[in-house]
Amino acid sequence: MSGHRIPAGIVNARQAKFSLVRHRPAPELRPFVEHHWVLRWNLSGRPPQEQVVLPNLAVNVTFFRDAAGAFGPGKRPFRYTVAGMDHGIGVRFRPGAFRAFLTGPVSMISDGSVPLTDLFPGAGPVTESVRNATTDSEMVRRCEELLLAKDPVLTAAARTAVDAVETIAADPAITRVGELSSRTGLSHRSLQRLFAEHVGAAPKWAIQVYRLNEAAARIATEERPDYAELAFTLGYSDQAHFIRDFRTVTGWAPAEYARLNRVQEQESRRERIPGGRQV
Structure with missing residues (x-):
């Protein structure tokens, strides 16, 4: 959306x-x-x-x-x-x-x-x-x-699940399950059951996925990422917690992910021929 x-x-x-x-x-x-x-x-x-x-x-x-x-x-x-x-x-x-x-x-x-x-x-x-x-x-x-051919029907419960995920997607300020609970009017336990049935991931993990994908996009595109500022922007209380979660989701520490993208970008440039076409 x-x-x-x-x-x-x-x-x-x-x-x-x-x-x-x-x-x-x-x-x-x-x-x-x-x-x-x-x-x-x-x-x-x-x-x-x-x-x-x-x-x-x-x-x-x-x-x-x-x-x-x-x-x-x-x-x-x-x-x-x-x-x-x-x-x-x-x-x-x-x-x-x-x-x-x-x-x-x-x-x-x-x-x-x-x-x-x-x-x-x-x-x-x-x-x-x-x-x-x-x-x-x-x-x-x-x-x-x-x-x-499956004649799919979006049930009321599925609609609620979709809306809950879209609430996370629309608001980066949601960094805790309690905040999602307040926004949706659903209890923590209800969110757990709803997400297991319709999303396939716990609400806490769903919030992490959006936060850390956003961090990865910024790290990949910014020339000199400020990890402390990024951690604060994403609602982390300290940089160490952010680094640990980023490694859990992506498989790389933030600095490793930044170097990976820089190296790959340099290799991509070396492959280019006059006129900008990639071979």
Whole structure:
């Protein structure tokens, strides 16, 4: 939604060797889906590249040759190696809205995934046709046909979960579960149950994900990040606590993450040829 933080979390996005295009979902899927995303790459004759995505709350349903399934929210960065020449499509769901497509709580796929054939029984040929489609519009259309065949319904509880996550996304000042409880009118225990069923992550972790993805974005783009100021801005009582949480979410200390992005940016510049085109 406009004005809301949506963690992208792609590490070293500026030197990635793929193209990423996002597509808006059909109106009937917008209560559930944030966007479709299409990746294409051509590394023929070049070394494979590992791409890292920081943890976030979204469930992604993907149609790739070696990654076809529903991937739940995780507490560790997601790593994927691109090699050769290929393409695929993913569907990024709004946090809290994926429960309609599962037979159990979203927590059942936290830090894990389910195969597409489990998610859409008997739809093997259809899911393969999605991946094999050559144009973005054809892939999006076949994805949406598959999703709509489930006749999803956004229940009142799911709507409450979506609103709770969007409350976090809209207000960086929310740094404690108690603050979220006050804003939503839900008790701590009710939030825990709601998030386990519909989000797949505890409310405390959900708040951390938004705070630390925001920190990662700033560290990756600022020339000389001020970690003490950043910790204060994000509501931390001390820098040490911020550094510990940042390492937990991203896998790197803030200074390591900054160096990683600086090094990758320098390598990306060295690959450029006159005219600015990357080889």
